[in-house]
Amino acid sequence: MVELRGVHKSFGALEVLRGIDLTVRAGEVTVLLGPSGSGKSTLLRAINHLEKVDRGFVRVDGELIGYRRAGRKLHELPERRILAQRSRIGFVFQNFNLFPHLTVLENVTEAPVSAQGRDRAEVRAAGLALLDRVGLTDFAGQYPRRLSGGQQQRVAIARALALRPALLLFDEPTSALDPELVGEVLDVMRDLARSGTTMVVVTHEIGFAREAADTVVFLDEGRIVEQGPPAQVLDDPREARTRAFLSAVLH
Template sequence: MTATDQVKNQEQPASPGESPMVWAEGVHKSYGRNEVLKGIELTVGRGEVVCLIGPSGSGKSTFLRCINHLERVDGGRLWVDGEVVGYTQRGDKLHELSDREICRRRTHIGMVFQNFNLFPHMTVLDNLIEAPRRALGQKKGEATQRALALLEQVGLQDKTHAYPRHLSGGQQQRVAIARALCMEPKLMLFDEPTSALDPELVGDVLAVMRDLAATGMTMAVVTHEMSFARDVADRVVFFDDGQVVEEGPAARVITDPQHRRTQAFLRAVR
């Protein structure tokens, strides 16, 4: 079933202020014959922190990447902040957006990657102010002021003029978080932010994420850190084989999983 078919005769989401930040209905995604998302139903409410957990290859990262259109959805519907991701609906057709419009919408969604993906040829400060200046048209002074405040927030004000390779993995990831926050996003996506870190550096990054959650930021976090999910997330969603198998309040899913596969997974990662 294509996205176009599903859109027919469906009511529009409620006005942006009331609708959830992320709303997925039957989201499908395939690479060739390999179906990696098999109809995902999921919502992330405003101000909510949702952790996506599950085994490797279960589709949780792919789903996260669909949210800012780094991956194109093949079927179903996915709204972010009341707008269909990557498309605009005219009558009963979904038209793929122009590159420029896709870029504009992405400026409202921050993303943090497993491998940091800082720009190695720029200093920390230049990494932070690049997108605000180019994509939002901010003045250099204005962008720099905000960047310095955010570096202080993640505890790296003394690394302003360092190059990324001179930072530890944990510091790089904190810079990456600050870089995403520079765009003043409405939603933050974290794709296994601590999986590439040495164990003793994980804590610093999680602390920054905890602080961010406390400010009321809407966050979708793909993670294997079960204690983080239990303590910080409002809800946990368990993915397996391209489907949402179980979801619920964080403490309940982590400590008292109902589904057989959730139980097996949580036993294995403990």
């Protein structure tokens, strides 16, 4: 489903990703863990080409993201093609990034109409159904600023789902929330995980990882340190660095 091969990325002199190889199978939930600065957010953003990689490539559903291969060369695709690829990959941001001047429903229906050219009435009905799924039907006509952080993040998830994505990416979706609002967002995500959506999640919520993840990947200094099922990585980590990180997070 998702395939990263030899991905390198630097910001100036700082090498953030140093050769990442990762495979995510369809229908699975992968949780990326790691200390801040370990490159996990950059890795996630590389998957939908929000971050251009310096070396290596990303494939989603067998299709190269952001590039076209000709012989031994990768040519960057025109913006239009990249946007089309992105519209099949949902992305949920830490800071929600809802459009403040559009209503909740307009936030959800904007991209399916303008990026996928779907029928307005059909998208509207689908949008209302999605808002119902995240429990926010009553807020359809409201502007995002009137909603709590947890509600805003649920709208952002509905907005990502409206594109009927094959893959959902979450970049620390609960880090900007007050502690009592984290639960409602995780509930929605757990629900998605159970329904068989392919998800890659960057988070510090170890509880969510243990419960919902099929694979936990631990990153440090731009490399994958270890990966495996949550029971193994979280409860019986092989690497010292993983153990140190987990004990710092859990205590």
